[in-house]
Amino acid sequence: MPRSETAARSALREDTLRAYARTVRRRVALLIVLLIATLATFGLDIATGPSYLPLSRVSAALFAPASLDLASLTIVREVRLPMALMALLVGASLSLAGAEMQTILDNPLASPFTLGVSSAASFGAALGIVLGFGLPGLAADWIVPINAFICAFGSVLLLEALARSRAAGTQGVILFGIALVFTFNALVALLQFVATQESLSQLVFWIMGALGRSTWESVAILGVVCAMAFPFSLRAANAMTALRLGEDRARSFGIDIRRLRFFSLLRISALAGTSVAFVGTIGFVGLVGPHIARLLLGEDHRFLLPASMLTGALVMSLASVASKLLVPGVLLPVGIVTSIIGVPIFLALILKRPDRV
Amino acid sequence: MSERRSPPDELLITALTSGYGGASVLEGVDLGPCRAGEIVSLLGPNAAGKTTLLRAIAGLQPAHGSVRLAGTELLDLSLADHARLVGYMPQSLPQRIGLTVIEATIGALRTGNWEKGDQGARSLEAIAYDAIEDVGIGHLALREVGHLSGGQRQLASLSQALVRAPRVLLLDEPISALDLHYQLRVMKLVQAVARRRGMIVVMVLHDLSIAARWSDRVALLSGGRIVAQGTPGEAITAERLAEVYRVEATVSPAAQGLSIVIEDIIED
Ligand SMILES: Nc1ncnc2c1ncn2[C@@H]1O[C@H](COP(=O)(O)OP(=O)(O)OP(=O)(O)O)[C@@H](O)[C@H]1O
C-alpha cells in the first residue's frame, strides 16, 4: 500500500476516534444542561401558584422558615413543594418507563399510555371512586391509588406474558395494548354512565390527571420507586443498546432477552403504575420524553435512559408551571397542559430531525 | 490480534435436530470436522434449513444432538458462555437503528461476553474502529446504521460479529447485498482473519463460484439434511446440483476453485 494512503488511513482513524470522544463529551454536557434546566423549572414551579406570594416569601419559606407566617409557610411547604416534586417524579418515571418500553418492545409508539397501562389504572381508580370497590382494610385515601396500581400492574403482566409467548411478535404486543386501551376506556365509560354526580366529577378530575392531591407521603413513595428502578435500568442499558441491533444479535452476544424484558416490564409497571396511581392519567410525557431524549442524544442507552428521565421531568415541570399561568388564578389539570406544552416541542424536534422518530 | 492456543480448535456436529414448535427442520445433521482456520460454506436451496442450522450452532434455538468444539459440548452451555466462543451474523438486519456504526460495534463489546485476548490494554473504541476499518468502512464509522445502504449495513453487521474475536464465526449470507468489490474484499478478510486467529468460519452462501473459490470445505444442505460435504471439487458436481437445486449445470475445474455454468432449470 502506498505510503500516502497509509497516512490518510491513520488520519481518518484519529479523526474518527476523536470525533467519537467529542460526541460522548457533548452528551454528558447535554445531560448537565438538561439537569440545570429541570432544576430551574422546578424553582419556577415553586415560585408560581394561584395564591399570590412574593418571591421573598417563597425563598423565606424554603430557607428561613422561622421568620415567616404560618399561612405562607403552609402554602409553600405543604402544597407547592410536594406538587413541584411530584411533577418532576411523575415526568421522570413515565418517561423512563416509555423509553424502556420503546426499546424492549422495539416500537417507537410504545408508552404506558398507548399500551393501555394508564387506561387500566384509570379503570382501577374508577372502580374505587364510583363503586367504592377496593381491598379491605385500606384507608379511604389509599383505595384509589392502590386500585390503580394493581390494574396497571395486571395489564403489564398481560403484556409481558404476551411478549414472552413466542406466539405474538412485537406488533402483536402493540395490537394487544391498543385493545387494552379500548377495553378499559369502555369499562371506564360504563362506570361513568352509572356514577353519581359527585363521584363523576371526582373521576373526571382524576382521569384528566392532576398534581393537586400530592402529599409528602405520595412524593416519598414515588421517589423511592424511582430511585430503586433507575440503577437497575442503567445496569440494563448496554443490553438494551445491543437489543437495538436485533433480538438474535443481542442473544448472540450472550444477553438473556427474556430476563431483560421481564425485569424491564416489572420496572415499567412499578414506575407507571405508581405515577398514575397518584396523579391520574398523564398521557403524553411517556411517549414524548424518550423521543426528545433520543433526538438530542441518540440511542446509546447509557445516555438515553437518564436523558429520558430528565426530559420527562422537564416537560412535566413546565406543564405544571403552565397549568398555573395559562388561566390566571385557575389551576388547570396538568394532564391537559402536558399535551399542550409537549406537542409543540415534539413537533419542532420532528421537523428538525424527521429521520430520528 | 491474538494467535490462537494449541491444540487447534475443531468443530464437529453430529445428529443435530432442530425445528420450530412441532415442525422439525433439521433431520439429523452431521457436519465436520471443521478445523481451525478453515472456511466451511453451507450451500443449499431456500428453506433447506441453513439459517436454522447456524442458529442452532449459535445456541439461539433449541436443538438436540451434539455440537462439539475442541471437546466442549456447546449445546450444554449457557447463552452467555456460548457467546464467548461463537459469533453470529444474522441473515436479516433490522432497519431502524439510530446508533452510529461505531456505537453499534462498541455495543457488541460492552456486554462483556467476549475474549479480550491480548487486546486488554486497548480501548473499546479503538478495537471497534479497527474492526470497522477491516471490513472497509472506516469512512462510515460515524454514520447512523439506519442511514446506510443495504450493502453498507451488511458490512457494519459483519464488523459487529468480527469484533468479538470468537473462536467459531457463523455468517448467514454475509455478502448477499454486496457489490463485486466488497464481495471479494469480505471473502479475503474472512479468510485472512480465520487463518491468523485459527478461527473456524461457517458461512451460508448462495454464490457457488465464490464458495468454490474461497472455501476449504463445502456442505450441501437440502431438506434439513447434509447431502454432500467435502472439498468444493468433491461436493459440488453437476449431478448434485441437479438433485438439490433442480438446475442443469456444467462444473469443471478452474485455476481457482471451479467453473460453474448454469444452463437451465429442470422443470418437474
Ligand atoms: N421462525 C420460524 N417459525 C417457523 N418456521 C420457520 C421459522 N423460520 C424458518 N422456518 C421454516 O424452517 C425451514 C428452514 O428455514 P431456514 O430459514 O433455515 O432456511 P434457509 O435455508 O436459511 O433458507 P434461505 O436460503 O431462504 O435463507 C423453512 O421451511 C421455514 O419455513
Ligand SMILES: [Mg+2]
Ligand atoms: Mg436463511
